[in-house]
Structure formats: structure tokens, C-alpha cells
Amino acid sequence: MSRLWRLAATALAFLALLAFAQEDDPYKEAEKQKRQLLEQSGVLPSDLFVEQGERLFKTKRGPKQASLEACDFGLGPGKLEGALTQLPRYFADTQRVEDLETRIVSCMVRLQGFRLEEIERDEVKALVAYVASKSSEMPINVVPRTSQEITMYNIGRELWYHRAGDRDMNCAICHESYAGRKVRLSPVRSPRQGLSNEWPAYRFEADKLYTLQDRIAFCYESIGIAAPEFYSEPYIALSIYMLAEATRGKNRFTEMPGFTR
Amino acid sequence: MRKQEVKVVDRRTFVKASVGALAGTLLANRLNPALAQGALEGEDLANLEKGLRQVLGKGFRDLTVSPQVRLVAPTIAESGANVPVEIEANLPADQVKAIHCFSDKNANPLLFSVILNGILPYYATRVRVAETAPVRAVVETKDGRLLLASQSVRVTVGGCG
Amino acid sequence: MSINILVRFTPARPKAGEEVRIQVVVQHPMEPGTRRDASGNLIPANYINDVVVTMDGQPIAQVKPGPGTSANPLFAFKMKATKSGQVKVTCKDLNGQTGERTADLTLA
Numbered sequence: 133m134s135r136l137w138r139l140a141a142t143a144l145a146f147l148a149l150l151a152f153a154q155e156d157d158p159y160k161e162a163e164k165q166k167r168q169l170l171e172q173s174g175v176l177p178s179d180l181f182v183e184q185g186e187r188l189f190k191t192k193r194g195p196k197q198a199s200l201e202a203c204d205f206g207l208g209p210g211k212l213e214g215a216l217t218q219l220p221r222y223f224a225d226t227q228r229v230e231d232l233e234t235r236i237v238s239c240m241v242r243l244q245g246f247r248l249e250e251i252e253r254d255e256v257k258a259l260v261a262y263v264a265s266k267s268s269e270m271p272i273n274v275v276p277r278t279s280q281e282i283t284m285y286n287i288g289r290e291l292w293y294h295r296a297g298d299r300d301m302n303c304a305i306c307h308e309s310y311a312g313r314k315v316r317l318s319p320v321r322s323p324r325q326g327l328s329n330e331w332p333a334y335r336f337e338a339d340k341l342y343t344l345q346d347r348i349a350f351c352y353e354s355i356g357i358a359a360p361e362f363y364s365e366p367y368i369a370l371s372i373y374m375l376a377e378a379t380r381g382k383n384r385f386t387e388m389p390g391f392t393r
Numbered sequence: 394m395r396k397q398e399v400k401v402v403d404r405r406t407f408v409k410a411s412v413g414a415l416a417g418t419l420l421a422n423r424l425n426p427a428l429a430q431g432a433l434e435g436e437d438l439a440n441l442e443k444g445l446r447q448v449l450g451k452g453f454r455d456l457t458v459s460p461q462v463r464l465v466a467p468t469i470a471e472s473g474a475n476v477p478v479e480i481e482a483n484l485p486a487d488q489v490k491a492i493h494c495f496s497d498k499n500a501n502p503l504l505f506s507v508i509l510n511g512i513l514p515y516y517a518t519r520v521r522v523a524e525t526a527p528v529r530a531v532v533e534t535k536d537g538r539l540l541l542a543s544q545s546v547r548v549t550v551g552g553c554g
Numbered sequence: 555m556s557i558n559i560l561v562r563f564t565p566a567r568p569k570a571g572e573e574v575r576i577q578v579v580v581q582h583p584m585e586p587g588t589r590r591d592a593s594g595n596l597i598p599a600n601y602i603n604d605v606v607v608t609m610d611g612q613p614i615a616q617v618k619p620g621p622g623t624s625a626n627p628l629f630a631f632k633m634k635a636t637k638s639g640q641v642k643v644t645c646k647d648l649n650g651q652t653g654e655r656t657a658d659l660t661l662a
Contacts, residue, residue, distance in 0.1 A: 339583065510614050512614045521623070
């Protein structure tokens, strides 16, 4: 009789294994989707945004009819190879710490003469995708040095631990207490484990290109906190905090732009 | 008459065989959906019929299940908004007129139609599947046949946000 | 503003008689007309409903996508590479916006 039970138990375990052999990890599903897209279509949607960004970067635009080729991302005017690896950073010409998208906006204002209100977010995102593509898979190298960078890093750390919203949550609750584990179906990482190294990325579930600011905004909305305005300090502060920690954890960017759920 | 001797197959073997058969069937269903075509997961022939009539002017019974049509789609899609499908017909290029694709549970069952002119009978794209349902590839030949291949796509919901 | 299209060939330079894939990706939100925005209003339908692919002016494929096609859609075709030529892809959406892209197919 006991052998029968053992048999039944084995059979049930086998069937249970079958049931769970399907993918319940959204990141693995994203990998599968990406492979399938490349096999069947040879092209990823993120390529569209990179190409659009390249055109926007090189075309003479705005009241000053200038391209963005003179924009300095920290390595010299127009030098894009590896530029993302050291952003956010302090810029003397604007006297503030800027991340990639804020820097693009300030260059569009200063070099091309656009007014802040007339800059379209879709264009900024395409430019982010283009510049980020030049730092694909490179090691992250954000080390706050100037007093402004260190201040921004500290603000970022404050925000990381600051509880807010009606659910009384902060970033650390998921991204530290659960780091390396799952929150519902999503694996979560801490910045030391590389959190923030895959943005900008095409989120295939949303059919959109998300920049790091978009992803932070999405996170805020998910935990019931109203997201700040784009290009504002909370994003720059959180970015420099996360990327500096990611640097300490010796992390690299993924393929840029990334491709994720 | 002693009970034990009437058995043709002893109980242990019988249980092993049944469990094995059950597991085997379930395994087969998962690995080869075509075998389970008796009842495809999420099937909604009534809704599908509306779509077929509107696009092709024909009904489900006018379709012929054909092993010459190959439909590749994931069995589980984490996002119903982005399901890759690939359709290929093992027929000479000049015999294929068009490829249509439907999904039973979409409000509008027609996902797309492609008219091919002289190129290979092949098409790949990404579609939106409203909920777990069969995706159906219908290859229209120049001599008026409608060849069908179906596969269920299970749509799940994503993670924390 | 015209619709952005990318065209790729795989392999990039096929040999004569080899199968080559024509891979097209189009930048478009493909709004099905059934989604609602943050205020609960229906977002009007706007999707690409016509894509035409020609080779040296001869139509080789016509796609009728619809609300069932994903955003930023990819379309992939296959053909035998018999000669070099120019592939042209044009598309149109419900709002009348159009896009056009040409790509030269060169045999190895």
C-alpha cells in the first residue's frame, strides 16, 4: 500500500513539475521574445529609436540651426563612446549635476536655441537611446567627486530611504530587503547588484522606449507615490545614487538600449 | 476462488501504467498541441466564425487542417500585446495567394491579412492576443483552398508593474 | 510628420538563388481604439492599415494590419534572391499619415 502512495506522489510531483516548467520569470520571457524577434525579424524595435536619435543628433535644428555634435557629455564635445558610463556628473557650463536626458535637454536649449516648453519628450527619448547605444555593455563608472556630485548622491540616498505615499513605502523595502529574490513575479535587484544598468530599454509589454527617468516614474506610480516632473532633481539624485552603488558593485550596462518586459 | 488469482494484470503494474499514461497524455498535450486539437485551449468557434465570414466569406467548416502550414507561436505569452507569430506554407510560391491570421477571442478575430505576389509563402510579425485562445493561420491558395494550422497561446499577466 | 520605417536584409548580401529575409519595422503606436487614457476616455483608433512592398516597382507583398497587430510592428518576408534591386516599403495609417523607405538589395 505504501508503494502505491509513493508512486502516486511521484506521479503528482512529475505533473507538478510539468505545470511549472513553463516560464514564470518575466525576464526570461523577455530574453525569449528578444531571441525570437531577432531570429524572425532581424531587427529590434529599439533600433528604430536609435536611428531616430542619430538623425536628431546630427541634423541642424532649432532657432540657432545647429546640430548636437558640439554637446559635451563629459568626455569632450561630441564624444559619445562611453559617455553614459560616467553620467550623471557635474557640468561647469550649466553649474549643475545632470543625467543623460537632462544634459540632452540643456544642450538642446543652449546649442540649438529651443525653449524648454517646446522640447518634445519623444525626441529626448530617441536621443537618449542613440547616446546610450554608444555605451553598450561597458562597465559603469560613476564616482561622485565634486561637492555638487556628492551632495546629489546624498540626496539620492535620502530619497532611497525616505518613506512616502499612502502605502508608506520607500525604494529600500523592495530593492534591499528583497534584493536577489522576487516581489510577486518580478526578480528585484539592489543597486550593488546592478539595478539601473539596463535603462534606457524597450519595454515590450508597454511597446515603448523607457529611459531611466521613465522607469523611476513607473516605480513611484506602482507604489502609490506621485512621480516628480521629468528632468527634475529627484531623478538625477536617485540616478547618481544607484549608478554610483552599481559602480561599487562592479557592474556593466547591458546591451544598450536594453530589451525587457 | 481466490481473488488474487483472477487478476490478469497485477495492481501495481496497472497503477503504474495508468499514471504513466496520464502523465504521457499530459506531456504530449503540452509538447505537441496539434495532437490535442480535439479541444484547443480558449477555443471560441462562434466568434471565429464571424471573423472568417467577414474576411473570407467562408466558415470554419470550409477550412482544411493541413500539415503543410507551419505556425510558430509561443505556447505561453507573458504579454498578450506582443505575441510573435511565424507562418510558412510548404507549397510552391506561385500556388499561394494570401495568408490570413485569426485569434478566436479577439473582439475583431482577424489579426492580419497578407497578399503575396511571387515571393516565398512566409510571413512573421507580432500580434495582440486578447486572452488565452487559439491563433489560427489560414493559407489561401490560388485554387481556392483554405488551409489551416492552429495553436493555442496562453496569455498570462506580468509581474509587479 | 512621416512614419519612421527601417528595412533590413538577412543575410545582408545574399548569393544568387539564396533565400533572403526582408525585415521591416515601423515606428507606430498602433492604437486599437479600445484603450482608455488616465482620465478614462477612449483613445481614438490609429493604426497602420496598409503596407506595400515593391521590388524595382513591382509589388511583392501587401499587408493589411489592424488593431490586432502590436505597436512598433515588425513585418518579415522571405524571397529567393535572383537579382539586385531596390526594395521600397510604403505604409499608411488611419489618420492618413504615411511613411516610405527604400533599401537596395545587393547580391554578393
